[in-house]
Amino acid sequence: MHKKEDRYDFRAFGLAIKVARGNKQGLTREQVGAMIEIDLSTDEFFLSAPDPAKSTRRRQLEKQLDNLSDRDLVIVESVTDGTIKSKEVEEK
Numbered sequence: 001m002h003k004k005e006d007r008y009d010f011r012a013f014g015l016a017i018k019v020a021r022g023n024k025q026g027l028t029r030e031q032v033g034a035m036i037e038i039d040l041s042t043d044e045f046f047l048s049a050p051d052p053a054k055s056t057r058r059r060q061l062e063k064q065l066d067n068l069s070d071r072d073l074v075i076v077e078s079v080t081d082g083t084i085k086s087k088e089v090e091e092k
Helices: 011-024 029-035 056-065 070-091
Strands: none
Touching (some): 011 029
16 A cells, blocks of 8 residues: 555646646536546546545545545534434334
């Protein structure tokens, strides 16, 4: 497993792609993905050996969580707890 400091920060790369999409055609990431017939995160191309059990969506969410404060995470945790409890009620 790589240390956090060994990983390249792809935010600048992603921002450059976003700017190019917006300036050239006004296309969303999903529209570009559909045009080239892929639905993958750039992480899957550039980062080595992602956990195979984690989907692209899960890894993207984890990246977003890294940008939240502890106060923000309280809200996210509450929503997650509510979702889990809701599933338990449905199963009964």
